[in-house]
Amino acid sequence: MDDTQTLLTRLAQLDPRSGADLLDHLPDARIADLLSRLHIGLAVEVLEEFEPARRERIAAAVPFGREPLWLLGHTYPEGTVGRLMERPAAVFPPGASVASVLETLRQIVRQRMVVYVFVVEADGALVGVVAFRELVFAEADATLEKIMLREPFRLRPEQKFVEAMRQVVTHHFPVYPVCDEAGRLLGMVRGQALFEQQAFEISAQAGSMVGVEKEERLATPWSRSFRFRHPWLLLNMLIAFGAATVVGLFESTIDKLVVLAAFLPVMSGQCSNLGAQALAVTIRGMTLGELRDTPRWRVLAKEAWLGLLNGAVSGLIAGVVLYFVAQSQDLVSPLWLAGAIFLALSLSCMFAGLSGAAIPMLLRRLGADPATASAIFLSVATDISSMGLFLGLVALLLH
CATH class of the missing domain: 3.10.580.10 (CBS-domain)
Structure with a gap:
């Protein structure tokens, strides 16, 4: 009994693949008994990790005639009611x-x-x-x-x-x-x-939203966690080179005005956070079904408008700070620099809000989970737009 409870506790903490590996050496009847004691959704996920022939034998050993529903549940897509079906007893x-x-x-x-x-x-x-x-x-x-x-x-x-x-x-x-x-x-x-x-x-x-698979648990072996996470980190690094490329294109501008380097994290941080807010609200609306009753253009317009307003307030504050900091720079008017960061932050935040709402909608349209790595795509989009726009405006002023 203690061994059974230990195995059940362990199974509840593992991802389905690791759970199947844990049970693989046990007899089919023993596996069937353990799975029948689990949450049926997890039981179906663990069961489908076995080879088809082994899966049939395990399902057939489940008491009370539940085996056809287990195999039937396996045929339904993840996230559907069919995965949780049990056979009615009466x-x-x-x-x-x-x-x-x-x-x-x-x-x-x-x-x-x-x-x-x-x-x-x-x-x-x-x-x-x-x-x-x-x-x-x-x-x-x-x-x-x-x-x-x-x-x-x-x-x-x-x-x-x-x-x-x-x-x-x-x-x-x-x-x-x-x-x-x-x-x-x-x-x-x-x-x-x-x-x-x-x-x-x-x-x-x-x-x-940051590329962590939902199957991963705290007890998932480090090797499998590495395989879950690393592809998304590689993708993040690959597309992040886009932001690095933008900064590289304006290297001469930054060399002339070193003070700009201190304000790039401000631009990136504000836009990323604002986009994340729009992203969270949009995904919550999708989860609760609110998006079904609201036109998508209205959601996009609202988030873009909120981004513009918040960006204007942030841009005004950043502009005042940059104005005083740039007093020691003789190459360009501090007032023009303040205006550049105000305009860049306003427009970049507007684009960030628009992106935060649009990215999960686009992922759903493509048939993907709206939350899947949304934050990664959003971060790159906001970094490129914010830093590119700010450095581009300053480059125009220097010429």
Whole structure:
């Protein structure tokens, strides 16, 4: 028992690949028992890391006939309700009597908790549900058809977690039936599993924005963490050369006015932070479904306008500071330098706000996770625009 609990704790801390490696040497039945005790979403992810033949054997060893749903869940995309489906323990026809259902449930409840009895037609179509407590107080000779709740709330297996969560906000049930488009019962999803999975998806967004894979956990081996992170760092370094190239193009300008070097981090920092604010708000809106009801041009316009306003205030402050600092420079008017940083910071922040909203929208349009490495792309875009615009304006003044 202690060994089982130790393995379960370890599995919950590992990424799916590492979890599969941990279990690989165990018998199939032992693996099936351990996975059946995990959150079903994690169990499906660990299961799909095994070879197909081994996966079939492990799934077949799962008790209570859950194996077809595990394999079916594997076929649905990540982030969908289908990945969390379990086989309903209590499924009966509409004409079944309360007495016969209770007699059958006596055996089932010894092994699985039953919250709802699902009432289905011969073709598998879900026509109603009956709460377990309703059965206890119903007449023994009554049929399920007479006491069932008709047209119950249901989810679809292809629904994204986010979409499902928006629907269940107003339907707080411990278990939700999952049906296909024709209304046939495919499985059920526990409310707890749905909320836990959504919490995990949200917690993974922060890491995804900087190139950390959501599979990585604190206990993930360093070698796998290295493989997760390093490609994104290489990409970041590669595209960051764009910002370095911009600075290199204006090397002569910086040589003439060394004071400019002190203000480049100010430009980059302000624009990056402002773009990150727009990025966070936009991704939050996507997660909550608010973007669906708001025209995209309105979101882009708002973030660009906010960027311009915030940039103007920051630019005014930076301009005043640069004016006094540049008093010792005789090559160009301090007033012109102050005006250059004011204009550059205003326009750069406007572009940063626009980029912060546009990048996740573009990633979604391309079929990628809006949070995936968004901060990396945003950082490069804001660095190039802010430093390029500022140094370009100063270069014009020197000529």
